[in-house]
Amino acid sequence: MVRFSRLWRGVMPACVCVAVAGAAQLSLAPTASADTASYLAKLTPRYTSLTTDDLLSAGGIACGILGAGYPAPVAVDAIYREKGIALATANEIVSASVLDLGC
DSSP: OHHHHHHHHHHHHHHHHHHHHHHHHHHHSOOOOOOHHHHHHHHTTTOTTSOHHHHHHHHHHHHHHHHTTOOHHHHHHHHHHHHOOOHHHHHHHHHHIIIIIOO
């Protein structure tokens, strides 16, 4: 029984520190908000062949896939196939969706 209590004396402070650090990260994390203006401002000048509706639709696809718990590469592939655009473009759309649309 002595060995068990000594073990817990070393483990418990470490667990408490990890829990406090995790709570601090959550409380300091920026809040997610949908900012379509900055999303479009970031993508529209680069991708002039895509309309505003195309970009918003692609962002919606990305958010739907990411919100369902799938990883970003699945969203990139879906936009690539759905919209017929380059993988690099789809990748940037997914990135902008996460950063600006709050996915």
